[in-house]
Amino acid sequence: MTEQKLEAKYGLFTAIAMVIGQVIGSGIFFKVDDVLSATQGNNFAGLLGFLIVGISVVFAAVSMANYAEVLPKDGGIISYVEYRFGKKAAAFVGWIYLSLFYPLLTAVLFTVSGIYIAHLIAEFVNFKPTFLHFTLIGLVNSLIFLALNIYRPKSSGIFQQMTATLKLIPLILISSLGIILLLKGNVEEQRTFSYAVNHLKESQSFWQLVAASFVPIAFAFDGWYIATQISGEVKNSTKNLPKALVIGTITVLVVYVLYYCGIVLGMGSDEVLKLKDTYITEFSRKMASNSGAIFxxxxIIISVLGTSNGLLLATIRVPFQFYNLDNSKKFFNLGKVDEKTKMPINSAIFAYVVILFYLLIYYFTNTNPYFTDIGYDVSAIPIAFIYMVNGALFVGLIGLLKKNIFKGNKFLKTAMVAIAILGVAIVLIGTATAPNGISYILISVLFIIAGFFAVKTK
Incomplete structure (x- = not known):
């Protein structure tokens, strides 16, 4: 592996901001109703789900930091997979990134941007938004940001920096409300967590409800590991990156739990389930009238577009990165860099075609009665995949710890890794036992098998 010589220019604070910024985006806004749907309206089951997944993410971050210790200049999941399992395994992960992970998540988030923009327009124009509107607006947004990233990449970067700050405002406001409601205890009885515990239906298993919440919650927490990709540019990264991963994930856990409390205690599960993705608009209207809802x-639109643009920025480069892996099969000249724009245009076009495919898939699964009746969520598929990859990396750490590769207390590190593995297992078991969960995992496996056509195995 060739060592990259990158200038160490980021301090601890920037690295922490990177972790927080990559996780906190749009997921928390449009997944709360999915969490409550999975728990059949039981808000306490959802709260435990947030705590369990969040704590598992913290321990996962601690464990992933071990790879940052031995690969301080070569960050990122693919680099870690190559270090532990070899170039072929890294090429398979690269293939999933190209064909499933990044383009699907990008398509989902641009559609979500369409949801919030359509409902904002409906505040001023008398029309009822449909999923077709959401998809078409998402399509237009994706085209605008594709052009921006290819022809004005610096402007795209400025937009990312601006949204990183603005998207925290609604979360901080609602989290503050969550703290106030918890301290005062002045909440309608049916909205309290104690009511949820004491009023389970006979057909309901509380822990199955908790497990069912893991899939949408894992989506909301996804992205913390992306900060490892800048490890070569973090000052004293061997110490600062692990600190950033831990502090950043703990911060996100606290903010998410308080946000969730603010929503379910202030509005109630039934109303969130009724309003679905637009619950946040009506919640804001209750708190601060129509002007508050609009603001x-x-x-939220700025936040969602910021996250969508960040994913698009990565997605259009993934085919180029895959092309340059040692064990990837070369096609469509994806490794070509345009002399004028200094961008991998072929890579961007190929990636965007895949994004368009998933925009159609996401539209179809959200409008076809067969999929809507069973609550199918294609956005859960890439999350199932990344948990499998992270789980493999954590299991691989056990062997490295036995070789005394890492500094520090060996017993403590082993315990942390064991807890991280347990956390991954809990989330994957929760996914498998949730409605449609087995199919999410199987589809990920099928994509891995399809990788044999794109990866050199000899």
Missing amino acids: MQLF
């Missing part, structure tokens, strides 16, 4: 929608 909240604007902040």
Whole structure:
């Protein structure tokens, strides 16, 4: 592996901001109703789900930091997979990144941007938004940001920096409300966590409800590991990156739990389930009238577009990166860099075609009665995959710890890795036992098998 010589220019604070910024985006806004749907409206089951997944993410971050210790200049999941399992395994992960992970998540988030923009327009124009509107607006947004990333990459970077700050505002406001409601205890009885515990239906298993919440919650927490990709540019990265991963994930856990409390205690599960993705608009209207609802929608739109643009920025480069892996099969000249724009245009076009495919898939699964009746969520498929990859990396750490590769207390590190593996297992078991969960995992496996056509195995 060739060592990259990158200038160490980021301090601890920037690295922490990177972790927080990559996780906190749009997921928390449009997954709360999915969490409550999975728990059949039981808000306490959802709260435990947030705590369990969040704590598992913290321990996962601690364990992933071990790879940052031995690969301080070569960050990122693919680099870690190559270090532990070899170039072929890294090529398979690269293939999933190209064909499933990044383009599907990008398509989902641009559609979500369409949801919030359509409902904002409906505040001023008398029309009822449909999923077709969401998809078409998402398509237009994706085209605008594709052009921006290819022809004005610096402007795209400025937009990312701006949204990183603005998207925290609604979360901080609602989290503050969550703290106030918890301290005062002045909440309608049916919205309290104690009511949820004491009023389970006979057909309901509380722990199955908790497990069912893991899939949408894992989506909301996804992205913390992306900060490892800048490890070569973090000052004293061997110490600062592990600190950033831990501090960043703990911060996100606290903010998410308080946000969730603010929503379910202030609005109630039934109303969130009724309103679905637009719950945040009506919640804001209750708190601060129509003007408050409009301002909240604007902040959320900016947040969603920021996250969508960040994913698009990565997605259009993934085919180029895959092309340059040692064990990838070369096609469509994806490794070509345009002399004028200094961008991998072929890579960007190929990636965007895949994104368009998933925009259609996401539209179809959200409008076809067969999929809507069973609550099918294609956005859970890449999350199942990344948990499998992270789980493999954590299991691989056990062997490295036995070789005394890492500094520090060996027993403590082993315990942390064991807890991280347990956390991954809990989430994957929760996914497998949740409705449609087995199919999410199987589809990920099928994509891995399809990788044999794109990866050199000899």
